[in-house]
Amino acid sequence: MGIKFPATLTEGFRRFQTTEFEPNRDDYQALAVYGQSPKVMVVSCCDSRVHPEAVFTAGPGDLFVVRNVANLVPPYETGGNYHGVSAALEFAVLSLRVTDLVVLGHAQCGGIRAAYETPAGEPDERGDFVRRWMSIIGEARASIIAAQPDAPRHVHLAQLEREAVRTSMRNLRTFPCIRTLEERGSLTLHGAFYDIAGGHLMVLDEETDEFVAL
Secondary structure (H helix, E strand, O other): OOOOOOHHHHHHHHHHHHHHHHHHHHHHHHHHHHOOOOOEEEEEEOOOOOOHHHHOOOOOOOEEEEEEHHHOOOOOOOOOOOOHHHHHHHHHHHHOOOOEEEEEEEOOOHHHHHHHHOOOOOOOOOOOHHHHHHHHHHHHHHHHHHHOOOOOHHHHHHHHHHHHHHHHHHHHOOOHHHHHHHHHOOOEEEEEEEEOOOOEEEEEEOOOOEEEEO
16 A cells, blocks of 8 residues: 655655755754754644744754643642653753743634633543643633633633743742752743734743733
């Protein structure tokens, strides 16, 4: 039957070989020989419309990126068996020694919408995993609705998208290694928010707790 691989990916890879890899072969070989040494880690959403390397004009080896539904960081805990985000954080700060860690949220996030429409603890025909994961922002969801119960849905969603970044920032500081490195001045945490339609980027000013446009 032969190999069935998406034609669009095959064509894209061939373009990559011709237009990206060959002109930069020496750079790629250096990355292979000497390894990676990015200074920045980005926690981003797996939404296909959000591309951290494109947003920050970064090349291979520039960013250490972990992507998940709604760019969330869970609080530190050692129970259970699998901790993909926590493992990536640990590797980035202790092995790669990144100096900056960015939580990159975005507008029109499907994970945020799912969390808003179906709170943790309620049945969801779409499956179990997303609901459980999004329970990380369950308290934020409840607080936003309680504070403005009559606000329209789009206002709640916009607020929750930004609050998810703040929640992840707080959760980052529950990791002992991250907290220690931040206190030493070896690591700086950043919150950011990307507007897909407008192409705008805002960063979180932790003194005012507000997002400010770059």
